Amino acid sequence: MRRSIATALTVATLIAGTVAAPAAFARTSTTQAYTCHYxxxxxxxxxxxxxxxxxxxxxxxxxxxxxxxxxxxxxxxxxxxxxxxxxxxxxxxxxxxxxxxxxxxxxxxxxxxxxxxxxxxxxxxxxxxxxx
The missing domain is CATH 1.10.101.10 (PGBD-like superfamily/PGBD)
Structure with missing residues (x-):
């Protein structure tokens, strides 16, 4: 039973990481312009x-x-x-x-x-x- 839960959690984590990776890459590849406050x-x-x-x-x-x-x-x-x-x-x-x-x-x-x-x-x- 514990092995099944551990396996399910590992699979869920891998799936979540795969889904989240493109979004994280997209955020770092866009340029944010900052405002200067002189x-x-x-x-x-x-x-x-x-x-x-x-x-x-x-x-x-x-x-x-x-x-x-x-x-x-x-x-x-x-x-x-x-x-x-x-x-x-x-x-x-x-x-x-x-x-x-x-x-x-x-x-x-x-x-x-x-x-x-x-x-x-x-x-x-x-x-x-x-x-x-």
């Missing part, structure tokens, strides 16, 4: 998702630092594409253009690598306020 404090711009200066946005998944960096790049007039929290090709290209500008126009010495990290965050926050 504010300024101490001459630095914020978009309401991440307030630090150390976390590097992820290129493989949605992150609050990714949304923040995309919002600030957009405010600074460096189009990162869709504000979706995934720091992909468009976002990295926008970050490289921003880093180049900061080095050439303002004398920064930021690595032009498309990574928004400890060197880029403070400049991005400042410029997103300065250029708004």
């Amino acid at each position: 504010s300024v404090s101490g001459g630095k711009a914020y978009a309401g998702y991440y307030s630090g200066n150390t976390v590097i946005p992820s290129s493989t998944g949605v992150s609050s630092s990714g949304i923040e960096a995309q919002c600030l790049l957009k405010r600074a007039k460096f189009d990162p594409g869709t504000i979706d929290g995934v720091f992909g090709t468009n976002s990295k290209a926008a970050a490289k253009r921003f880093q180049t500008l900061m080095n050439n126009a303002f004398g920064y010495n930021i690595a032009i690598d498309g990574i928004v990290g400890q060197e880029t965050w403070p400049a991005l926050r400042w410029y997103a306020d300065y250029n708004a």
